[in-house]
Amino acid sequence: MGICQGPRERVAPDAFVRRQQGARTKCVRRYIGKDAATLLPMRVRILGSAAGGGFPQWNCTCPNCRTLRAGTFQGKPRTQAQVAISAGDGSWFLLGASPDLRAQIEATPELHPREGVRQSPIAGAVLANADVDHVLGLLLLRELQPLRLHSTESVRRILLEGNSMFGMLQRAPGQLTWTDFKPGTRFALLNAAGEDSGVGCCARSLGTHYPAYVSPPNQSELIAGEASLGLIVESPSGKRLAYMPAVPQVDDALVAEFESADVLMFDGTFWSDEELIRIQGGGATARQMGHVPVSSDEGSLSKLAQLRRPRKIYIHINNSNPMLNEAGPEYRLVRESGWEIAEDGWQFDL
């Protein structure tokens, strides 16, 4: 049993949850004891599916980027990885905050403001790490909008103590509420006012490497197990999404965790361990960068072949990954292995 599969917190059966429908807001009773079918489903929307830099990447002339720009690539451009979750009440939570968030919000009518003068259906975000590509979008969510951020203490300290710009999120009282969580402990996604969305979350520690921009002395003050997390998001009816965009290695405990999920969004950054080295003529391997590759005997396609329960979706796909090419053998192999390759704009209910 994975660490995120412990007994779920009980919610008082008479708890009221604020639910927003269209332009109106009302309180409805959430019947925790009732059949799951009576609960609103959790909606999952993929706003962006590429790894950091997006596809195409600004300074890259790899075969994928070059042919995409030339209009001859058989595949789709993608913005940087971003997933949004709604409990069905009209409010949304972001998993991370990508640098492409402004365009991603505009491309998604459900995330447009609906009422008042300054408003947003985005109630908050959950951070899995402090990577630039995972947090920079927070700085696009200014304009004094009340938000709640869920992160580990370590990630909060990196952003607030080491990067004064993030103080822009806390200029006014009540603007940003930052709630720390511990890996392995389930927490509820709350909006800025502290209201429970009905969606639960539990983070799993996956790596101990903090981003390169955090100096070694500062890293030594942080908790190693809070460096890089996967997120298990649980719908009001108990369905699970495992969001794992950066996984350095797959072990048996992780496989067991995934087997309890209904949907697995897994690290599709690199096809092979030496992908970037082959293209660039130097640099780091996929594993050195904290990403198990898709292919090879020790790759995710092989290591996760035994999974039976979850729908399996690769996400966080680097511009260099040949499986982006829908005319290529890598794409065909992935699809024939029962995996999907995420595209911007996909959504489903859990």
Place this chain on the structure above:
Amino acid sequence: MGICQGPRERVAPDAFVRRQQGARTKCVRRYIGKDAATLLPMRVRILGSAAGGGFPQWNCTCPNCRTLRAGTFQGKPRTQAQVAISAGDGSWFLLGASPDLRAQIEATPELHPREGVRQSPIAGAVLANADVDHVLGLLLLRELQPLRLHSTESVRRILLEGNSMFGMLQRAPGQLTWTDFKPGTRFALLNAAGEDSGVGCCARSLGTHYPAYVSPPNQSELIAGEASLGLIVESPSGKRLAYMPAVPQVDDALVAEFESADVLMFDGTFWSDEELIRIQGGGATARQMGHVPVSSDEGSLSKLAQLRRPRKIYIHINNSNPMLNEAGPEYRLVRESGWEIAEDGWQFDL
């Protein structure tokens, strides 16, 4: 005579300038002593024309944003203010680095990589201030691309000493070269290798307020006159662009400076001083935010009516500004007064 109109630095007449043409790079002689007509023109491209947040803005339901999203607005969406300059040799310099830079680069074929594996025609950037909306895009220009940043010492310190994330631009030797300049002193735009583009620049001090994210103790260590600058960019043939996206007030010296320019891009953030207060029901005036409004007796339309020489273009236009509405009286008044309102994608040669 403005402070940026002193004697121009001489460039040795036999200086060689690296010029890039298509996929080839060659050295051509730049004949400084020859007639200006023999020099390649400087190209100016407006990649983004909106103020911070863009148009529409993510959490705004002002009449402009609401009708734009509904498809009934008579006007154009705009990304956040960004100008790029080329001396005609194929390399480009950015004035600031907007948060929309990834999309702006992809929308501009001239800024796509052309050769090798990792390459970019973007040689560097000039920073006028440390506002989030003016510098965040630097963090999108990673991937070990050699770049040169020109800024004041104060802006460099804010970014590198107060925001560890910007260390990502300096991970490898030769990745980023940071060159300080002083307001009022002309400098040449250099690429990472130190080669002179032929384009000159001189910054004019316009304000003493640093961004709110810089703490008062840290602000006290910075030079007040380096807080907010306008840039006078000079083409190889001596033509001048005055780029002034944030001007707190217009005085006679500034008007004289503008009269020496061929093109003036001026602060079009707000139409009226109380624009945001009227829309939001509270907040700061335009002037308190460091922006002289367009309208009123003391506004820029009136104060700059006497300008004869430069082509006059409003840029950095806030989503709330009614002059964005091409069916409205404000738009008509601005156009009839001889001003243009910048749009994403415009370009011209100087």
